[in-house]
Amino acid sequence: MKTPVIKADHLDLVFQTNDGPVHALSDVSLGIGKGEFVSFIGPSGCGKTTFLRCVAALEHPTGGSLTVNGMTPDAARQARSYGYVFQAAGLYPWRTIAGNIRLPLEIMGFPKAEQEERVARVLDLVDLKGFGRKYPWQLSGGMQQRASIARALAFDADILLMDEPFGALDEIVRDHLNEQLLALWARTGKTCLFVTHSIPEAVYLSTRIVVMSPRPGRITDVIDSPLPRDRPLDIRDTAAFLEIAHRVREGLRAGHAYDD
Amino acid sequence: MRSLLPVLTVVMAILALWYGAAVMLNRQWTLDQATRAGQDLTLAQIVADTMAQDRPKLPAPHQVGAELWNTTGAMVLEGRALSKRSxxxxxxxxxxxxxxxxxxxxxxxxxxxxxxxxxxxxxxxxxxxxxxxxxxxxxxxxxxxxxxxxxxxxxxxxxxxxxxxxxxxxxxxxxxxxxxxxxxxxxxxxxxxxxxxxxxxxxxxxxxxxxxxxxxxxxxxxxxxxxxxxxxxxxxxxxxxxxxxxxxxxxxxxxxxxxxxxxxxxxxxxxxxxxxxxxxxxxxxxxxxxx
Missing domain, CATH: 1.10.3720.10 (MetI-like)
Known part of the structure; x- marks a missing residue:
């Protein structure tokens, strides 16, 4: 493998709650290379979101080590290493689409002219050209989520962290966005970490799928996808696709065996 | 405009209640005055008097309106808008x-x-x-x-x-x-x-x-x-x-x-x-x- 962009080594995270300690992450070791598209899949509480939040320095591991671009997560944040896309678009209702995308640029202190140029470029990248002056409520849910991806891309981070970005959208919109996301990934060569509940989504998008299971949150299987990088939507009916999906499902089931 | 009718209805109802209450509350004074003067009043006279007293218990709406006008608009017309009575x-x-x-x-x-x-x-x-x-x-x-x-x-x-x-x-x-x-x-x-x-x-x-x-x-x-x-x-x-x-x-x-x-x-x-x-x-x- 190439030098890892993200490297987790025996990562542990224990939350102290009123009901006692909760092992959100236990002994998670993973290396992610530049330009990979890695999906994290598993039931609620398996730590997939927590892992992403650790990478983004929104949570701090209680054990093990984690580096992002060779730095601590906090330093990586300062170096604008990643853009984060949440489940909800989280656009500010009082800002236009362009204004929302400009927000991180304003905060990071980009010059005015460059801000405009970058906003125009990422709007084009997510196919929202001409919608810059609209307000969020004038756009559909799928378009809002695309705008939030544009916002994460605006400051040229080379890592894209996505936490169930399409989870709240209907399946047809989701398919369309998945296709667009792959195209975007192919064009930009970003390293993508993608949290999802959906097996087809994970298999369709990823070069690697990380299957996780809860209590304690841990990795149960890591599957390298043999699918080619160029993936039309109907690749989901091929034998190779179904075989990976099957293996993911088996991995999830094995993780669940502890439960009942 | 669609809200005009309901608003007017409520205003009318309040005015009607107010006039009714003014008659009820001010009646006693009118009757007392009449008894003292040895007069007999018709209902119409009583009602008219309850709405024209100098110091009624409850002034009628038009009395309040007139007072408001006399201490604002009328004084502006007289050029005394900022007088201490305004x-x-x-x-x-x-x-x-x-x-x-x-x-x-x-x-x-x-x-x-x-x-x-x-x-x-x-x-x-x-x-x-x-x-x-x-x-x-x-x-x-x-x-x-x-x-x-x-x-x-x-x-x-x-x-x-x-x-x-x-x-x-x-x-x-x-x-x-x-x-x-x-x-x-x-x-x-x-x-x-x-x-x-x-x-x-x-x-x-x-x-x-x-x-x-x-x-x-x-x-x-x-x-x-x-x-x-x-x-x-x-x-x-x-x-x-x-x-x-x-x-x-x-x-x-x-x-x-x-x-x-x-x-x-x-x-x-x-x-x-x-x-x-x-x-x-x-x-x-x-x-x-x-x-």
């Missing part, structure tokens, strides 16, 4: 204290809310005091504020404004704390991933997010300010302001004058709150938050 002059006295108090109260309320937001000690300690301050009857504390300030040489507008501010800061604190805390965890996390400074989080997220809360608070605060200014005028010996008109009216049994002052205060409050509503609409529209 409600416009008294209204202005009250309005200036209201506005100054509103400005102080709003400013203090917003500053306290910012303190509560950013300082844990203030978060724990300020709110109980703020609530306690509002449980003290303003009528009890107003004379003391005026006496204390007067003894240090501050009189006139400022003591009234401080009583106004005392009443109006509270809704602003409560509203703005809620407003500043209205952004959800995700929006704050997003700000975090961009390494935003606390000042940036405040000005780019919390402040704009609190705007709808601000205007709602301001409307309540404005009404409270006016009440504070009027109450602040009562202990000063009924010299100037709408509160003074109320007090003077009650000293001399001038019920018509009392009701006219009450209505002037109500009209003033409605206009001020309406004005804030207008600013609210314009602001939210320019922010793209009105649909």
């Amino acid at each position: 409600l416009i002059w008294h209204g202005w006295v009250t309005l200036s204290a209201t506005l100054l108090g509103f400005a102080i109260g709003t400013g203090a309320g917003i500053l306290l809310a910012i303190g509560i937001l950013h300082n844990r000690a203030m978060d724990m300690s300020v709110m109980p005091w703020a609530i306690a301050s509002q449980t003290i009857p303003i009528l009890a504390i107003a004379p003391m504020i005026i006496v204390v300030l007067n003894s240090v040489g501050v009189s006139g507008l400022v003591p009234k404004a401080i009583i106004s501010a005392y009443l109006s800061f509270f809704p602003v604190v409560v509203g703005m704390v809620a407003g500043f805390r209205s952004p959800d965890r995700m929006q704050l996390d997003l700000m975090n991933t961009w390494s935003a400074s606390p000042a940036q989080v405040f000005w780019k997220l919390r402040w704009p997010a609190s705007m709808p809360y601000l205007f709602t608070s301001l409307k309540v605060a404005m009404a409270a300010s006016l009440v504070g200014a009027i109450v602040g005028e009562l202990p000063t010996g009924a010299v100037r302001g709408l509160g003074a008109r109320l007090l003077a009216g009650s000293y001399y049994g001038q019920t018509v004058q009392i009701w006219a002052a009450l209505f002037a205060a109500a009209i003033l409050a409605a206009s001020l709150v309406g004005l804030i509503g207008l600013v609210q609409r314009i602001t939210l529209k320019r922010m793209g938050m009105a649909r």
Whole structure:
């Protein structure tokens, strides 16, 4: 493998709650290379979101080590290493689409002219050209989520962290966005970490799928996808696709065996 | 226009009730006068008299309307708009204290809310005091504020404004704390991933997010300010302001004058709150938050 962009080594995270300690992450070791598209899949509480939040320095591991671009997560944040896309678009209702995308640029202190140029470029990248002056409520849910991806891309981070970005959208919109996301990934060569509940989504998008299971949150299987990088939507009916999906499902089931 | 009919219906119903009540309450005096003079009155005469008394228990609407006109519009026509008998002059006295108090109260309320937001000690300690301050009857504390300030040489507008501010800061604190805390965890996390400074989080997220809360608070605060200014005028010996008109009216049994002052205060409050509503609409529209 190439030098890892993200490297987790025996990562542990224990939350102290009123009901006692909760092992959100236990002994998670993973290396992610530049330009990979890695999906994290598993039931609620398996730590997939927590892992992403650790990478983004929104949570701090209680054990093990984690580096992002060779730095601590906090330093990586300062170096604008990643853009984060949440489940909800989280656009500010009082800002236009362009204004929302400009927000991180304003905060990071980009010059005015460059801000405009970058906003125009990422709007084009997510196919929202001409919608810059609209307000969020004038756009559909799928378009809002695309705008939030544009916002994460605006400051040229080379890592894209996505936490169930399409989870709240209907399946047809989701398919369309998945296709667009792959195209975007192919064009930009970003390293993508993608949290999802959906097996087809994970298999369709990823070069690697990380299957996780809860209590304690841990990795149960890591599957390298043999699918080619160029993936039309109907690749989901091929034998190779179904075989990976099957293996993911088996991995999830094995993780669940502890439960009942 | 569609709302005109229901509104008019309600107004008519209130006027009808009011006239009915005026007849009921003022009848006794009319009958007593008639008995004393040894007259017998028809029903029509009784009703007519109950609406034309100098000092009725309850003045009829048209008496209040006439008094309002005589002390405002008519005086403007005579060129005496700012005479000491004019409600416009008294209204202005009250309005200036209201506005100054509103400005102080709003400013203090917003500053306290910012303190509560950013300082844990203030978060724990300020709110109980703020609530306690509002449980003290303003009528009890107003004379003391005026006496204390007067003894240090501050009189006139400022003591009234401080009583106004005392009443109006509270809704602003409560509203703005809620407003500043209205952004959800995700929006704050997003700000975090961009390494935003606390000042940036405040000005780019919390402040704009609190705007709808601000205007709602301001409307309540404005009404409270006016009440504070009027109450602040009562202990000063009924010299100037709408509160003074109320007090003077009650000293001399001038019920018509009392009701006219009450209505002037109500009209003033409605206009001020309406004005804030207008600013609210314009602001939210320019922010793209009105649909």
